[in-house]
Amino acid sequence: xxxxxxxxxxxxxxxxxxxxxxxxxxxxxxxxxxxxxxxxxxxxxxxxxxxxxxxxxxxxxxxxxxxxxxxxxxxxxxxxxxxxxxxxxxxxxxxxxxxxxxxxxxxxxxxxxxxxxxxxxxxxxxxxxxxxxxxxxxxxxxxxxxxxxxxxxxxxxxxxxxxxxxxxxxxxxxxxxxxxxxxxxxxxxxxxxxxxxx
Numbered sequence: 148x149x150x151x152x153x154x155x156x157x158x159x160x161x162x163x164x165x166x167x168x169x170x171x172x173x174x175x176x177x178x179x180x181x182x183x184x185x186x187x188x189x190x191x192x193x194x195x196x197x198x199x200x201x202x203x204x205x206x207x208x209x210x211x212x213x214x215x216x217x218x219x220x221x222x223x224x225x226x227x228x229x230x231x232x233x234x235x236x237x238x239x240x241x242x243x244x245x246x247x248x249x250x251x252x253x254x255x256x257x258x259x260x261x262x263x264x265x266x267x268x269x270x271x272x273x274x275x276x277x278x279x280x281x282x283x284x285x286x287x288x289x290x291x292x293x294x295x296x297x298x299x300x301x302x303x304x305x306x307x308x309x310x311x312x313x314x315x316x317x318x319x320x321x322x323x324x325x326x327x328x329x330x331x332x333x334x335x336x337x338x339x340x341x342x343x344x345x
Contacts, residue, residue: 206249227282228250230287256294256297285302318337318340
């Protein structure tokens, strides 16, 4: 038995992260009851975006052109490269720091159980970039998860093979946090990776 258009709309909305059956149902009803024009704009924009947005040939970020604006900018420091898991991570670093180097977006992290290996993360392209000799430091900014840490170790080895200095984002006690409320894993990691005060 084929699904009705309403059921197809609800099922289509469920592809979004965090959207279950009930949320998809609410979204579908809202679009049909109150936002038909907004829904049409959403459908048109989504269609165009999915067709025209691809990956930057240098950093793998999302872009409408072959090279993204960050990679094309002459004002970026071409000796530093920051490896992040996702475009959202790149955006967070851009908004929160004064970092002016370049990026490499992995679009994930190593996860052999999910079939995500070095090839899926574009590490052959990263190795080729490191081999060019322009990059002197690779800042590894993967998330502090088991997969993120494994990815960080792999990236550090790759950097060393190309005589690039790997560095890792500091992880630990949050600014303004109190030690008694920090979870054991974070506190242990922060304690083990402590640095000398200058």
